[in-house]
Amino acid sequence: MEGYVYTVKRQLPPRFAEFVSLAHTVAISIDLHRGHLSEDPDCPCPAPRARDVVEGVNRFHVAARRLGVPVIHVRSTLRAGGVDDVNGVPSAWRITFPLHVGDIPNAGAHALAGSRWTEFVTEVAPGDLIVDGKKRLSAFYPTDLDFLLRNLGAKRVVLTGCMTDCCVLNTAFDASNLGYRVTVLADLVRGTDETLEAAALAMISLHIGVVADSGDLLAEWRRAGAGVRP
Amino acid sequence: MEGYVYTVKRQLPPRFAEFVSLAHTVAISIDLHRGHLSEDPDCPCPAPRARDVVEGVNRFHVAARRLGVPVIHVRSTLRAGGVDDVNGVPSAWRITFPLHVGDIPNAGAHALAGSRWTEFVTEVAPGDLIVDGKKRLSAFYPTDLDFLLRNLGAKRVVLTGCMTDCCVLNTAFDASNLGYRVTVLADLVRGTDETLEAAALAMISLHIGVVADSGDLLAEWRRAGAGVRP
Amino acid sequence: MEGYVYTVKRQLPPRFAEFVSLAHTVAISIDLHRGHLSEDPDCPCPAPRARDVVEGVNRFHVAARRLGVPVIHVRSTLRAGGVDDVNGVPSAWRITFPLHVGDIPNAGAHALAGSRWTEFVTEVAPGDLIVDGKKRLSAFYPTDLDFLLRNLGAKRVVLTGCMTDCCVLNTAFDASNLGYRVTVLADLVRGTDETLEAAALAMISLHIGVVADSGDLLAEWRRAGAGVRP
Amino acid sequence: MEGYVYTVKRQLPPRFAEFVSLAHTVAISIDLHRGHLSEDPDCPCPAPRARDVVEGVNRFHVAARRLGVPVIHVRSTLRAGGVDDVNGVPSAWRITFPLHVGDIPNAGAHALAGSRWTEFVTEVAPGDLIVDGKKRLSAFYPTDLDFLLRNLGAKRVVLTGCMTDCCVLNTAFDASNLGYRVTVLADLVRGTDETLEAAALAMISLHIGVVADSGDLLAEWRRAGAGVRP
Numbered sequence: 001m002e003g004y005v006y007t008v009k010r011q012l013p014p015r016f017a018e019f020v021s022l023a024h025t026v027a028i029s030i031d032l033h034r035g036h037l038s039e040d041p042d043c044p045c046p047a048p049r050a051r052d053v054v055e056g057v058n059r060f061h062v063a064a065r066r067l068g069v070p071v072i073h074v075r076s077t078l079r080a081g082g083v084d085d086v087n088g089v090p091s092a093w094r095i096t097f098p099l100h101v102g103d104i105p106n107a108g109a110h111a112l113a114g115s116r117w118t119e120f121v122t123e124v125a126p127g128d129l130i131v132d133g134k135k136r137l138s139a140f141y142p143t144d145l146d147f148l149l150r151n152l153g154a155k156r157v158v159l160t161g162c163m164t165d166c167c168v169l170n171t172a173f174d175a176s177n178l179g180y181r182v183t184v185l186a187d188l189v190r191g192t193d194e195t196l197e198a199a200a201l202a203m204i205s206l207h208i209g210v211v212a213d214s215g216d217l218l219a220e221w222r223r224a225g226a227g228v229r230p
Numbered sequence: 231m232e233g234y235v236y237t238v239k240r241q242l243p244p245r246f247a248e249f250v251s252l253a254h255t256v257a258i259s260i261d262l263h264r265g266h267l268s269e270d271p272d273c274p275c276p277a278p279r280a281r282d283v284v285e286g287v288n289r290f291h292v293a294a295r296r297l298g299v300p301v302i303h304v305r306s307t308l309r310a311g312g313v314d315d316v317n318g319v320p321s322a323w324r325i326t327f328p329l330h331v332g333d334i335p336n337a338g339a340h341a342l343a344g345s346r347w348t349e350f351v352t353e354v355a356p357g358d359l360i361v362d363g364k365k366r367l368s369a370f371y372p373t374d375l376d377f378l379l380r381n382l383g384a385k386r387v388v389l390t391g392c393m394t395d396c397c398v399l400n401t402a403f404d405a406s407n408l409g410y411r412v413t414v415l416a417d418l419v420r421g422t423d424e425t426l427e428a429a430a431l432a433m434i435s436l437h438i439g440v441v442a443d444s445g446d447l448l449a450e451w452r453r454a455g456a457g458v459r460p
Numbered sequence: 461m462e463g464y465v466y467t468v469k470r471q472l473p474p475r476f477a478e479f480v481s482l483a484h485t486v487a488i489s490i491d492l493h494r495g496h497l498s499e500d501p502d503c504p505c506p507a508p509r510a511r512d513v514v515e516g517v518n519r520f521h522v523a524a525r526r527l528g529v530p531v532i533h534v535r536s537t538l539r540a541g542g543v544d545d546v547n548g549v550p551s552a553w554r555i556t557f558p559l560h561v562g563d564i565p566n567a568g569a570h571a572l573a574g575s576r577w578t579e580f581v582t583e584v585a586p587g588d589l590i591v592d593g594k595k596r597l598s599a600f601y602p603t604d605l606d607f608l609l610r611n612l613g614a615k616r617v618v619l620t621g622c623m624t625d626c627c628v629l630n631t632a633f634d635a636s637n638l639g640y641r642v643t644v645l646a647d648l649v650r651g652t653d654e655t656l657e658a659a660a661l662a663m664i665s666l667h668i669g670v671v672a673d674s675g676d677l678l679a680e681w682r683r684a685g686a687g688v689r690p
Numbered sequence: 691m692e693g694y695v696y697t698v699k700r701q702l703p704p705r706f707a708e709f710v711s712l713a714h715t716v717a718i719s720i721d722l723h724r725g726h727l728s729e730d731p732d733c734p735c736p737a738p739r740a741r742d743v744v745e746g747v748n749r750f751h752v753a754a755r756r757l758g759v760p761v762i763h764v765r766s767t768l769r770a771g772g773v774d775d776v777n778g779v780p781s782a783w784r785i786t787f788p789l790h791v792g793d794i795p796n797a798g799a800h801a802l803a804g805s806r807w808t809e810f811v812t813e814v815a816p817g818d819l820i821v822d823g824k825k826r827l828s829a830f831y832p833t834d835l836d837f838l839l840r841n842l843g844a845k846r847v848v849l850t851g852c853m854t855d856c857c858v859l860n861t862a863f864d865a866s867n868l869g870y871r872v873t874v875l876a877d878l879v880r881g882t883d884e885t886l887e888a889a890a891l892a893m894i895s896l897h898i899g900v901v902a903d904s905g906d907l908l909a910e911w912r913r914a915g916a917g918v919r920p
Contacts, residue, residue, distance in 0.1 A: 005329045015325055083589065084604075088611025089409040093437050095245055099235045100436050129539065133593070133604055136407035137437065144544075144593055147602035150869050151548025165429075166437040170407075173400040177366040179319040179840050192436060199395075199429030206330050206422060207323050207367065207396040309819065314834075318841025359773065363823070363834055372837035374774075374823055380639050381778025409610050465789045475785055549869040553897050555705055559695045560896050596867035597897065625889075626897040630863040637826035637860070639779040652896060659855075659889030666790050666882060667783050667827065667856040 001220040004186055004211040006202045012210065019156065019181040019210045022221045026154040027064045028072045029057055030139050030161030030168055035076065035110055035117035037162075044110035044117055045093075049197075050162035050190040051121075057160050057188050058123050060214045065125060067221055070152055074131040074139040074161075074171075076111035077118050084135050085110075091136060093166070100192075111135075139171040146178055156181040158217065164191035165200040172208045182209030183217060231450040234416055234441040236432045242440065249386065249411040249440045252451045256384040257294045258302045259287055260369050260391030260398055265306065265340055265347035267392075274340035274347055275323075279427075280392035280420040281351075287390050287418050288353050290444045295355060297451055300382055304361040304369040304391075304401075306341035307348050314365050315340075321366060323396070330422075341365075369401040376408055386411040388447065394421035395430040402438045412439030413447060461680040464646055464671040466662045472670065479616065479641040479670045482681045486614040487524045488532045489517055490599050490621030490628055495536065495570055495577035497622075504570035504577055505553075509657075510622035510650040511581075517620050517648050518583050520674045525585060527681055530612055534591040534599040534621075534631075536571035537578050544595050545570075551596060553626070560652075571595075599631040606638055616641040618677065624651035625660040632668045642669030643677060691910040694876055694901040696892045702900065709846065709871040709900045712911045716844040717754045718762045719747055720829050720851030720858055725766065725800055725807035727852075734800035734807055735783075739887075740852035740880040741811075747850050747878050748813050750904045755815060757911055760842055764821040764829040764851075764861075766801035767808050774825050775800075781826060783856070790882075801825075829861040836868055846871040848907065854881035855890040862898045872899030873907060 001020055003012045012020075032054060034040075036047040061071045078084040085091050086108055094107055109117060124130070131145050139145050149157070157180045159168055168189050175182050184204050191197025205211040231250055233242045242250075262284060264270075266277040291301045308314040315321050316338055324337055341348060354360070361375045369375050379387070387410045389398055398419050405412050414434050421427025435441040461480055463472045472480075492514060494500075496507040521531045538544040545551050546568055554567055571578060584590070591605050599605050609617070617640045619628055628649050635642050644664050651657025665671040691710055693702045702710075722744060724730075726737040751761045768774040775781050776798055784797055801808060814820070821835050829835050839847070847870045849858055858879050865872050874894050881887025895901040 005326075010329070012329075019325075079589065079608075081587075084608065084611055088613075092406045092412070092439050095249075096439065097436055099240070099242075127541070129543065135604065135607060137403055138407055141407045142604035142607035144595065144602035147595060148539075148544065151544055153548075165433045169433070170400075170403040173367055173403060176322045177368055177371045177400075182322070196429060196433060196436075199426060200433070203395045203399070203426060203430070206327055206426075209322050209326065309838075311817075313819065314838065314841055318843075357771075359769065365834065365837060372834035374825065374832035377825060377832035378769075378774065381774055383778075470789075472789075479785075552866045552872070552899050555709075556899065557896055559700070559702075597863055598867055601867045625893045629859075629893070630867070633827055633860040633863060636782045637828055637831045642782070656889060656893060656896075659886060660893070663855045663859070663886060663890070666787055666886075669782050669786065 001212065002216050003205070004201060005205050007198060016210060019183055020217060020220050021156065022067060022069070022224060024153055024155040025158060026070045026072060026149060026152055026156070027061065027158045027160070028074060028139065029061070029122060030074050030159060030171060031076055031134070032057060032120060032122045032161050033075045033117065034119045034121060037121045042106045044106045044108070045104065047162045047190070053160065053188045053190055054121050056214065060160065060185065060188060061123065061125070063218050071125070071128045072131055072148065073120055073122065073124055073128060074134055074143070074145065075118055075120065076134045077113045077132050078111045078135055080112050080114060137167050137170040138174050139167065140174045149180065154180060156183070158183045158185060160185050160188035162190050164189040165196040169200045169204065172204050176208045184209065184211050185214045185217065186211050187213045231442065232446050233435070234431060235435050237428055246440060249413055250447060250450050251386065252297060252299070252454060254383055254385040255388060256300045256302060256379060256382055256386070257291065257388045257390070258304060258369065259291070259352060260304050260389060260401060261306055261364070262287060262350060262352045262391050263305045263347065264349045264351060267351045272336045274336045274338070275334065277392045277420065283390065283418045283420055284351050286444065290390065290415070290418060290448070291353070291355070293448050301355070301358045302361055302378065303350055303352065303354055303358060304364055304373070304375065305348055305350065306364045307343045307362050308341045308365055310342050310344060367397050367400040368404050369397065370404045379410065384410060386413070388413045388415060390415050390418035392420050394419040395426040399430045399434065402434050406438045414439065414441050415444045415447065416441050417443045462672065462676050463665070464661060465665050467658060476670060479643055480677060480680050481616065482527060482529070482684060484613055484615040485618060486530045486532060486609060486612055486616070487521065487618045487620070488534060488599065489521070489582060490534050490619060490631060491536055491594070492517060492580060492582045492621050493535045493577065494579045494581060497581045498577070502566045504566045504568070505564065507622045507650065513620065513648045513650055514581050516674065520620065520645065520648060521583065521585070523678050531585070531588045532591055532608070533580055533582065533584055533588060534594055534603070534605065535578055535580065536594045537573045537592050538571045538595055540572050540574060597627050597630040598634050599627065600634045609640065614640060616643070618643045618645060620645050620648035622650050624649040625656040629660045629664065632664050636668045644669065644671050645674045645677065646671050647673045691902065692906050693895070694891060695895050697888060706900060709873055710907060710910050711846065712757060712759070712914060714843055714845040715848060716760045716762060716839060716842055716846070717751065717848045717850070718764060718829065719751070719812060720764050720849060720861060721766055721824070722747060722810060722812045722851050723765045723807065724809045724811060727811045728807070732796045734796045734798070735794065737852045737880065743850065743878045743880055744811050746904065750850065750875065750878060751813065751815070753908050761815070761818045762821055762838065763810055763812065763814055763818060764824055764833070764835065765808055765810065766824045767803045767822050768801045768825055770802050770804060827857050827860040828864050829857065830864045839870065844870060846873070848873045848875060850875050850878035852880050854879040855886040859890045859894065862894050866898045874899065874901050875904045875907065876901050877903045
């Protein structure tokens with residue numbers, strides 16, 4: 001199958017079968033909730049470029065479910081009251097990101113449990129799994145994602161969502177370190193801007209795993225798996 | 231003090247004092263050992279661009295020690311026999327990186343405990359601390375680095391070493407998630423190439439912490455601390 | 461102040477001040493929910509002896525809040541559908557505990573998210589903190605308890621709840637390993653039976669921290685702190 | 691096969707086959723080094739009762755290796771200089787255990803890297819695996835034991851060593867939480883005294899896994915496996 005190496009799309013050698021095999025694969029969608037995607041001026045942590053992937057992620061999830069691939073939706077949630085962040089050790093992005101994008105007026109409301117900002121924009125089907133309580137950049141921290149993947153018997157993860165150059169990249173690093181084979185879908189992730197998005201995908205392709213388009217991965221799954229998941 | 235935001239050097243606002251304060255700061259140097267830096271053709275995981283920072287890192291460490299900042303040297307070590315990697319779940323980079331740089335003939339010898347490849351190229355002073363057993367990309371996994379930082383009472387870490395777009399970046403993500411304030415020294419880290427190095431530093435400056443030159447940080451420490459470390 | 465050493469109540473030497481100081485202390489109550497305490501024959505994981513501590517824990521929490529000590533309530537919750545346990549890698553207790561107590565008819569319903577079994581029996585005050593998603597024996601796994609304690613700046617934890625010889629003991633081990641000073645309140649924890657409860661407290665007193673009565677700890681806090689929490 | 695339930699030896703039901711199967715099983719020996727077992731009056735952390743299991747553990751390891759079961763030896767090691775413990779956040783046992791056993795004159799030398807106290811008393815064969823850097827009570831903290839077990843593809847662990855009521859028990863809790871099936875060999879572990887040893891084994895049998903005699907486990911392995919390890 002084809003994947004991106006650095007920024008060039010190429011045929012991947014046979015050894016990559018262990019990354020893109022259908023068996024024991026889990027799809028993980030990162031932070032596609034209103035807190036990043038809302039068009040409301042009060043959106044507490046805007047990632048507007050990622051609105052473009054919502055429909056594609058939904059379509060990918062439909063296909064994944066049909067092939068028996070579990071779908072996990074990860075979302076950031078912080079305890080109301082701020083103890084986890086603004087009143088504890090504040091997340092670094094609150095201090096650094098405004099240097100680049102300017103003041104974020106409603107950032108204090110980001111990810112607060114029970115608020116509308118934690119609602120998923122993507123479709124969550126019955127049988128999908130939710131990982132709540134992502135509190136920093138990695139989907140693994142401090143959540144039960146690794147625990148869940150162990151209980152699912154997962155060996156491979158396929159990542160979508162936002163943002164490519166922070167939470168997706170950090171999650172890809174952690175998943176790879178933990179021994180999972182990682183694929184990131186280039187058409188279903190979005191970064192801060194085109195430059196950092198492309199650079200993050202290049203890093204992933206060099207150090208972490210497969211960067212591919214969702215259509216190519218689904219074609220590979222269908223070819224190899226014929227719809228049967230061991 | 232000045233730092234890089236995205237790629238532009240700017241004056242940082244006062245709030246960044248909590249990142250660059252001298253107190254409770256630890257310097258962490260990542261993977262500056264022969265396995266990456268040797269000029270031997272058998273070098274198992276070459277990162278030749280990082281040879282340029284060895285002298286600068288040594289000078290920074292001399293200054294840090296004088297100011298009472300503990301210096302930690304992290305290195306990759308894998309059990310002889312390969313159970314941790316080539317005969318277990320092989321590191322992803324062994325499969326992905328050759329797509330970009332071509333075959334790495336002696337990669338199987340990378341980081342093997344007891345081999346010369348694990349010897350530090352930078353100077354290790356008496357009183358410095360060593361974190362052995364980095365086995366994947368992050369200096370935190372599966373090592374005792376977080377345990378050590380807790381016992382040191384560390385609140386801030388300053389990162390140097392290689393490579394900016396994989397191990398340094400992954401370590402910066404993890405340190406920030408764990409609540410440490412992170413500074414990465416732009417002149418004392420090196421990446422795969424100039425493009426990915428610059429992109430990784432831009433990501434760090436937007437999402438994780440301070441990117442600065444070592445001279446500026448030392449000047450800030452001397453100005454603020456007057457050599458006294460609380 | 462007095463504490464239990466093995467099974468004997470004795471005056472503790474001055475060095476134990478660092479365990480029982482009021483400052484940076486957090487009270488943690490473990491698994492005092494309907495899933496363990498309900499008198500319903502359908503109770504999925506009965507710990508009937510622990511019903512006796514509910515009132516005492518409530519009183520202790522009232523006093524703790526007055527002294528400015530944050531109160532954390534930990535509870536087991538498992539995803540509906542069973543993927544975390546009965547349909548994943550089943551918890552060992554499901555297999556081992558019935559050898560001793562006989563078949564537990566409704567064990568499959570234990571801790572299911574959204575069920576009444578996850579409701580706290582103890583009083584949860586506004587401002588208290590909840591740690592959801594304990595899924596095995598330790599309150600730290602796979603939860604955000606350590607993350608929360610870091611954000612609270614906690615140095616000391618005081619444990620109550622059930623059961624002394626499994627979840628309380630496992631939590632005490634983990635907290636101590638992570639560097640928190642641990643006190644377990646002998647009158648506010650209950651074990652499987654008197655023998656294992658006494659033995660678990662003896663182990664804690666020898667290897668982990670302070671075992672004391674709640675009245676003695678509160679008296680110590682009032683004496684030392686005079687109600688002011690640094 | 692037979693195991694102990696609470697303190698009574700009984701036939702275990704068929705479901706326990708998943709605990710005592712030979713496949714994907716790893717033997718883990720905990721802290722059988724000179725720092726605990728030496729008869730020298732300077733022994734920094736004496737566990738004299740555990741001297742009795744050294745020969746039995748050696749014999750068990752010989753049999754395990756013949757059946758293809760990897761043998762892991764875990765040992766405590768602390769950085770020379772004391773930063774990990776006496777000069778950091780001192781281990782709780784240093785403060786609590788002397789209340790019971792009296793002053794331990796040379797405790798400061800416990801587990802110091804490079805000292806004779808870290809030498810194994812049990813036989814370490816070529817091909818055995820060593821986990822260094824246990825720094826508190828659990829063999830998992832802050833070591834790479836879980837990482838190693840993942841790379842070995844382990845599903846089951848068999849624990850021996852000392853002491854039953856602290857490090858063995860804490861390790862058994864952690865291994866079980868992480869999803870490994872745990873067996874503790876009653877004849878090859880020793881506790882602080884007979885009472886706490888028996889109580890710890892009872893707790894393990896009720897909440898964590900199988901408590902059995904090594905002869906019974908080896909007979910089961912030979913019966914089932916006929917020497918072939920999948």
